[in-house]
Amino acid sequence: xxxxxxxxxxxxxxxxxxxxxxxxxxxxxxxxxxxxxxxxxxxxxxxxxxxxxxxxxxxxxxxxxxxxxxxxxxxxxxxxxxxxxxxxxxxxxxxxxxxxxxxxxxxxxxxxxxxxxxxxxxxxxxxxxxxxxxxxxxxxxxxxxxxxxxxxxxxxxxxxxxxxxxxxxxxxxxxxxxxxxxxxxxxxxxxxxxxxxxxxxxxxxxxxxxxxxxxxxxxxxxxxxxxxxxxxxxxxxxxxxxxxxxxxxxxxxxxxxxxxxxxxxxxxxxxxxxxxxxxxxxxxxxxxxxxxxxxxxxxxxxxxxxxxxxxxxxxxxxxxxxxxxxxx
Ligand SMILES: Cc1cc2nc3c(=O)[nH]c(=O)nc-3n(C[C@H](O)[C@H](O)[C@H](O)COP(=O)(O)OP(=O)(O)OC[C@H]3O[C@@H](n4cnc5c(N)ncnc54)[C@H](O)[C@@H]3O)c2cc1C
Numbered sequence: 001x002x003x004x005x006x007x008x009x010x011x012x013x014x015x016x017x018x019x020x021x022x023x024x025x026x027x028x029x030x031x032x033x034x035x036x037x038x039x040x041x042x043x044x045x046x047x048x049x050x051x052x053x054x055x056x057x058x059x060x061x062x063x064x065x066x067x068x069x070x071x072x073x074x075x076x077x078x079x080x081x082x083x084x085x086x087x088x089x090x091x092x093x094x095x096x097x098x099x100x101x102x103x104x105x106x107x108x109x110x111x112x113x114x115x116x117x118x119x120x121x122x123x124x125x126x127x128x129x130x131x132x133x134x135x136x137x138x139x140x141x142x143x144x145x146x147x148x149x150x151x152x153x154x155x156x157x158x159x160x161x162x163x164x165x166x167x168x169x170x171x172x173x174x175x176x177x178x179x180x181x182x183x184x185x186x187x188x189x190x191x192x193x194x195x196x197x198x199x200x201x202x203x204x205x206x207x208x209x210x211x212x213x214x215x216x217x218x219x220x221x222x223x224x225x226x227x228x229x230x231x232x233x234x235x236x237x238x239x240x241x242x243x244x245x246x247x248x249x250x251x252x253x254x255x256x257x258x259x260x261x262x263x264x265x266x267x268x269x270x271x272x273x274x275x276x277x278x279x280x281x282x283x284x285x286x287x288x289x290x291x292x293x294x295x296x297x298x299x300x301x302x303x304x305x306x307x308x309x310x311x312x313x314x315x316x317x318x319x320x321x322x323x324x325x326x327x328x
Pocket of ligand 1: 013014015016017018019020036037038039042043044045046049050054055056057058088089090091118119120121122123165254283284285286294295296297299
């Protein structure tokens with residue numbers, strides 16, 4: 001059960017990469033920290049959506065898988081033993097007259113002097129195929145997450161989507177699958193130039209501009225009917241697995257109930273990562289400011305800013321150290 005009596009200095013809501021690093025950093029700054037995560041495991045999108053994908057843009061690693069990065073972050077976090085609440089979702093934040101907050105969670109209430117919101121895309125669910133299919137095909141023929149790459153080994157796989165992730169998945173799967181198709185309804189891909197270039201030099205067969213019209217099960221395979229856009233032309237494709245990457249629908253409605261000012265479903269923050277409510281900060285994918293890029297690296301930079309600002313507000317009499325060697 002959650003601790004209802006203890007008053008924490010900082011409660012971080014969301015145990016994705018950014019929330020984990022913020023909890024570690026706040027622990028290093030000797031704050032009394034609590035980290036609350038709604039899923040049973042830490043790691044957020046990195047652990048849930050792409051544990052086996054390589055990440056190439058985290059400082060210090062020329063390439064690291066989502067699972068490895070999560071493991072490193074958790075190892076670092078345990079150095080300061082913050083209070084960890086897994087499988088616990090924060091439902092409401094109620095400011096108190098003394099400036100502290102009571103958080104209502106799915107496992108009871110808890111008290112804190114400051115809050116750092118690191119909920120990423122909120123409760124996220126994949127955007128589904130807009131085609132009728134037997135729900136039993138999900139996780140068998142149709143996948144929305146490529147969690148275990150091995151299930152695609154030596155299979156004929158179609159990836160549907162035109163963004164970075166779809167291209168990355170197609171390129172990753174190319175290494176282990178028998179054949180990979182990439183289906184996109186536009187001629188142009190929205191992915192990074194380097195990924196699109198890599199795609200051109202790969203064995204991935206590109207099917208553009210096509211949209212999936214219907215799915216049928218035939219001899220333990222999936223037959224796709226593809227409609228060519230702005231045409232009556234159709235193509236058939238028989239595959240073992242379909243990996244749909246149409247992005248994610250995030251549910252950030254809860255943030256409105258928390259009284260936070262939103263900008264396009266993200267929390268508007270200042271340069272100090274401060275929200276409109278004193279002592280509530282927001283970092284990572286959920287934070288919005290001019291020039292924001294939704295990357296792990298940006299979130300890692302935002303965490304020390306929020307922690308330092310919050311601790312300065314809570315303990316103005318204390319000089320806040322800057323370099324880790326002067327704290328450890
Ligand atoms: C397929 C894919 C590939 C990507 N590749 C890269 C890449 O190569 N490089 C890169 O830098 N970025 C990449 N990203 C983006 C990166 O994953 C995000 O920028 C990063 O995960 C943001 O971290 P976060 O901690 O802010 O949020 P998240 O990772 O979304 O974590 C937020 C956590 O908060 C929890 N939560 C939500 N609501 C509540 C609540 N009410 N109470 C308690 N907990 C809550 C969620 O369960 C979740 O665990 C990729 C994203 C995707 C989808």
